[in-house]
Every structure is written in structure tokens, then in C-alpha cells.
Amino acid sequence: MQPVLRESAAINRGSIMSRYKSGAVGLRTSCLLVAVLTVMATATLVFSNDDDPPPPRLQRVTFNDSKSVTRTIESRVLLEAQDGGLLLEGRDGRLWNVTPKQLQNRDETGDSFQPLSAEQLGEQLSREVAEFGIKTSTQVVVTKHFVVCSTAGRVYAEWCGSLFERLHDAFHAYWTEAGLELRESEFPLPAVVLKDRTEFAEFATKHDRPDAAQAPGYFSEPTNRIILFDLTAGPNSTPAKTAGDIRRKLEASSFNVATMVHEVTHQLAFNSGLHTRYADNPRWLTEGMAMFFEVPDLDSRTGWKTIGRVNAPRLKDFRETLRTPREMLPLADLIQSDASFLKAEQARAAYSESWALTFFLLKTRRDDAVTYLKSVQRKPRLIADSPDDRLREFQSTFGELDTLERDWKKWMTRQGK
Numbered sequence: 252m253q254p255v256l257r258e259s260a261a262i263n264r265g266s267i268m269s270r271y272k273s274g275a276v277g278l279r280t281s282c283l284l285v286a287v288l289t290v291m292a293t294a295t296l297v298f299s300n301d302d303d304p305p306p307p308r309l310q311r312v313t314f315n316d317s318k319s320v321t322r323t324i325e326s327r328v329l330l331e332a333q334d335g336g337l338l339l340e341g342r343d344g345r346l347w348n349v350t351p352k353q354l355q356n357r358d359e360t361g362d363s364f365q366p367l368s369a370e371q372l373g374e375q376l377s378r379e380v381a382e383f384g385i386k387t388s389t390q391v392v393v394t395k396h397f398v399v400c401s402t403a404g405r406v407y408a409e410w411c412g413s414l415f416e417r418l419h420d421a422f423h424a425y426w427t428e429a430g431l432e433l434r435e436s437e438f439p440l441p442a443v444v445l446k447d448r449t450e451f452a453e454f455a456t457k458h459d460r461p462d463a464a465q466a467p468g469y470f471s472e473p474t475n476r477i478i479l480f481d482l483t484a485g486p487n488s489t490p491a492k493t494a495g496d497i498r499r500k501l502e503a504s505s506f507n508v509a510t511m512v513h514e515v516t517h518q519l520a521f522n523s524g525l526h527t528r529y530a531d532n533p534r535w536l537t538e539g540m541a542m543f544f545e546v547p548d549l550d551s552r553t554g555w556k557t558i559g560r561v562n563a564p565r566l567k568d569f570r571e572t573l574r575t576p577r578e579m580l581p582l583a584d585l586i587q588s589d590a591s592f593l594k595a596e597q598a599r600a601a602y603s604e605s606w607a608l609t610f611f612l613l614k615t616r617r618d619d620a621v622t623y624l625k626s627v628q629r630k631p632r633l634i635a636d637s638p639d640d641r642l643r644e645f646q647s648t649f650g651e652l653d654t655l656e657r658d659w660k661k662w663m664t665r666q667g668k
């Protein structure tokens with residue numbers, strides 16, 4: 252499967268700015284773009300100091316969404332433009348861009364903003380599944396940090412919840428040890444797990460866009476949800492009935508498990524403060540992080556021992572890219588622009604080089620990598636960096652690019668041997 256299908260570029264992250272810069276503005280994005288540009292102009296006038304935000308208040312906001320559906324959302328205002336455009340965050344963690352034209356009513360309640368409880372979020376996810384025309388009944392499994400709403404049966408949902416929790420703990424432990432302070436998610440983390448690819452395609456098309464249905468699973472940056480389907484349910488196989496069944500079936504398809512881990516890593520990264528949703532996070536970095544963590548560990552019940560190991564399929568892709576110079580993207584291109592991720596003929600190189608670069612930096616220059624991550628963490632939402640800004644920021648931490656590129660390729664040839 253082509254890496255480009257791992258996730259739909261437009262839905263996986265709030266790539267509004269990068270799409271703006273690359274000029275590849277899709278239908279839905281163009282609707283958002285109006286709001287984005289409005290907010291960008293004046294956002295900093297409202298909340299100029301991230302360290303000292305005003306206490307969040309619950310606002311009930313009524314607006315027509317991009318599909319002309321009238322919605323009333325209980326939310327907090329993250330950004331407000333002078334012309335009245337808003338970036339809202341709902342109690343389920345979903346982000347909404349509202350233009351002045353879409354806005355109908357704004358009711359300041361005076362109450363404080365509270366995320367939905369895990370149980371409330373589970374009920375909301377179940378309603379969404381039903382509203383999208385999926386007839387299979389849902390079951391909700393709540394774990395310490397996740398809410399898994401599934402049509403794939405309780406056993407599979409519980410197995411997912413336990414995998415996600417193990418990854419959560421390993422992810423946080425890794426960054427604590429690296430000296431990067433992250434926070435626990437303010438919101439329970441939503442996952443929708445459909446029983447098969449057909450239901451997944453139906454849900455993904457309505458939740459996001461038709462091209463989302465092609466992915467084997469994805470994290471939706473606007474809605475904060477991960478959307479997956481039961482990987483053990485092949486067209487000619489019976490659903491797994493026990494955790495042992497699930498494990499046996501999944502061991503035969505490690506690529507599929509890597510997809511799940513990859514998408515959960517995106518969700519953890521965007522909810523722990525490693526990245527900020529709708530900030531201009533370089534794509535090589537967000538994808539590189541997800542691939543750094545995606546090597547599954549199904550062996551251990553409690554730990555997660557594979558973080559930082561060579562990602563064999565990505566290394567194979569990287570080696571093949573290295574052997575085909577016309578496919579290899581210059582490091583400067585990868586750092587300055589996200590465009591290669593959106594082009595089918597460049598996506599494999601973009602993913603494998605992003606993994607290799609992240610792997611190299613975290614293995615050989617981890618303190619510098621943490622310094623760089625801290626600078627990316629401070630990026631404001633909805634402000635696009637220029638290609639030059641991106642390059643300057645990267646080089647100010649890692650030094651001159653030619654030297655780094657040479658060292659990187661040399662070091663990579665020794666990996667996996």
C-alpha cells in the first residue's frame with residue numbers, strides 16, 4: 252500500500268497553513284481558509300500571552316457549519332478576530348472555525364468551560380455513529396485516558412483500549428526521560444472503531460471526506476478523534492472472540508497494528524502539548540514522530556519495549572529511496588514545505604525520509620531535538636511560517652544543513668545491520 256494512503260493528508264492534521272502555502276486548497280479547506288486568514292490577521296491582539304490565558308468560559312455559539320447545517324456548540328473561544336471570526340473548541344475537543352458570516356448567535360454563559368466526561372463523550376460518539384447511518388449497535392469502553400466507541404464488539408474494543416493505554420504510558424515515559432515536559436490530555440481521547448472496512452468507509456466519508464475512506468485508519472486533527480476498524484475482521488474470517496484470538500490474528504499483519512499505533516501516537520502528540528492543533532507544525536516532524544513510535548509491541552502486557560528500535564519497513568523504503576537519487580527529496584525541501592506528502596509520487600520518500608531524520612536526530616542529537624521540539628511547541632495556532640522561517644528555525648538548532656545531511660545519510664547506512 253502506498254504510504255500516501257496511510258492517512259488522508261487533509262484530514263490527518265490541520266494542514267490549513269501548509270495547504271495555503273502550497274496552493275493545494277481543497278474544497279473544504281477553502282471554506283475554512285476564509286476564517287483562518289481572518290483570524291490570522293488579528294488573533295494575537297486577543298490572547299497575546301499563552302502563559303497567562305484568561306480563565307476559559309463556556310460559550311454557547313450558534314453558526315452554520317461548512318455544510319450549511321445550523322449547530323449550537325458549547326465551547327470555549329481559542330481565538331477571536333477583530334471582525335468577529337472565531338476558532339472554537341467544543342467540550343468534546345473538536346475545533347470549529349466560524350466566519351463572521353456563519354456566526355448567528357453567541358451566548359456568554361458565565362459558567363466555566365469543562366470538557367465532557369468520558370461517559371458523556373462515549374454517548375456523543377455513539378450518537379454520531381448512528382447519525383451517520385451505521386446500524387450496528389455501539390459499545391463504549393472507557394479506559395483511564397481513552398473512550399473507545401466501537402461496533403466491533405466489546406472484546407476488540409477492550410483490546411484496543413489496553414493497547415492505547417500501554418502506548419500512552421510508554422510515550423509519556425519516553426519524553427519524561429528525554430527531559431521534555433508534556434501534560435496529560437485535558438479531554439478524554441476519543442476513538443471510533445468500526446467493525447469492518449465498509450462501515451469505516453461510510454463513517455470516514457461522512458465524518459471527513461470521501462478520500463478518508465481509502466485510509467487504513469486516521470487521526471482527525473479538527474475533531475480530535477481516531478477512526479479505525481477491526482483489523483481482524485477480514486472478508487472471509489470470523490471475528491476474534493478472545494484477546495488471544497486478536498493477538499494471533501494481528502501478529503500476522505504487523506503493518507496494520509503499526510497503523511493503529513501510528514494514529515494513536517498522532518493523537519497523543521497533539522493532546523499532550525508535543526504539538527498544537529492548528530499550529531504550523533512541520534509535517535516531517537509530526538509524521539516522523541508517529542513513525543518513531545509506531546513499531547508495535549504485542550509481547551509485553553505492561554511495558555512497551557520497541558520505542559526507538561529501527562522501523563524495518565520504513566528503513567527499507569528509505570534505502571530504496573537512497574538508491575534512486577531522483578526520488579530522494581533534498582533535506583531542505585522536506586523541512587521547508589509539506590507539499591511532498593500530498594504528491595503520490597513523492598509521498599513514500601517524504602514518509603521514509605521523515606522517519607529517518609527523526610530517528611537520526613532522536614538517536615544522535617536528542618538534547619538538540621528536544622530544544623527544537625520546544626520551539627515548535629511554542630508556535631501559535633493559525634499562523635503560517637514561511638519556508639525560510641522553517642529552515643532558519645531548524646538550522647538554528649541543528650546547524651548547517653549540508654553537514655547534517657551528509658552525517659545523516661552516512662549514519663543511516665549503518666542502521667539495521
Ligand SMILES: [Zn+2]
Nearest residue numbers: 258517538541
Ligand atoms: Zn501520520
